[in-house]
Amino acid sequence: MSIDVRTKRGLFFTLRKDAWWLEPLFYICLFGGFVVYTTWAALNPYGPHGQHYYEWGPYLSPFFSPFFNPDWLHKLPALLATPAILILWAPGGFRGTCYYYRKAYYRSIFADPPGCAVGESCVKYQGETKFFLFQNLHRYFMYVALLFIAILSWDGIAAMIWPANGIAADNSAMAGPHRFGVGVGTLIMCLNAYLLGGYTLGCHAFRHLVGGGLDFLHVKKNNPIRFALWRVVTKLNERHMEWALVSMIWVGLTDLYIRLCAMGVIHDLRIF
């Protein structure tokens, strides 16, 4: 006797014939790869001879910016004694509670649902009413993320100020006079700040903050600045997924580039 496809339920049951599973698989690979790399990079800030793998001359990895290295940090268990732990909670929290990422990981990791019109397990569903209520703190992470845009933009500018005396053996900039210069790493860091800016300023919580919470009326007369801002943020928000993914990949590549320079694996090309 054939099954009744209308009433049949169960994890992954669907009549869809397209490759709906590709999207969640892509996210699992991408997010998994990013988390593994970020964790590894955060836990390995130093080389075997004490070299700094988080910086190379004027370049500072976004995973370690702004750089803090207080004494008390080294009293923590070895796994936690990394300056990155003081930084990564903020962008991690911002991305973890971001509306776009929520969609991606609810689908790919929690399979809730794994795809549209694809069956899921029938565990008691509470949505974002109980445990996931913490997602509502997204706007607070957004406030911190806005600060990070300023900090990383400054890092991009600082990456144009080269030490005239060269780079020390531990990869830090030598003391003394500085001069203007641009390397490939400078461009990578500036692009990183730009992409993170596009992602953060296109965030749904920021859109709500600048004008989404208003019921527009006579916008030109009463709220011209907020309305104009809302329109700009809305434009960014329409491509929030692209900004989110590209900025995430780029921030990882920025760290990797600086790390490879610091390890001596690649040589930074000075443009001028």
Next chain:
Amino acid sequence: MSKVHMRVYRGNSEGGQLKDYDVDVEEGMVVLDVIHKIQATQSSDLACRWNCKAGKCGSCSAEVNGKPRLMCMTRMNTFQAGETVTVTPMKTFPLLKDLATDVSWNYEVNKRIPPFTPREGADWHWEQEDADRVQEFRKCIECFLCQNTCHVLRDHDQMGQFAGPRFFVRIASLEMHPLDGLDRTEILKNEHGLGFCNITKCCTEVCPEDIHITDNAIIPLKERVVDKYYDPLRLLWHKVFGK
């Protein structure tokens, strides 16, 4: 003319199964045409709901190869030659017969939404820019494909405490209306279960009117609920300084 193999769900509230049909398809036909052809030539008792055949009445909602679609807007030439096309009714709603479902639950939910209530002393002279934002929501044709694909209703049967994306769109059109004076955030949270939505965007993906349901209606409403109930600093501010 080419032949296509169709599998169409036949049944009623007690159950049913897929039945096979071979149909001659002509250029320009949509799935609804094929269903009508089956009605005309092979099974005159095949039930389906339709009206405009132009993607504007929202009557012919069904699932084509497992995807929630309007049958009248799904062209037959989008399928591979020789591909079997499966047509089933919307899964979320009770079945009446074959492809026709009972969507009356939606109208009951609609009745529980406080209607447009103009604010006191409202200035009725307004500009297009004031109206632009809520006009998107007025495009809804009530096909209920978003309700059908929403996993909160489809897989978790939360009809008792969750209104569904269609009605979040309606509430957004009222909440963001420049002349409306009513605050619906409390009923959004407590009666219509906005918190159950985990914004997986399937409603947006299936909307034939391309309404950005999640980004422009549900998330802004969630942010308004956060303003009122979950933002500790804002709550403290209100406590200390009043409104």
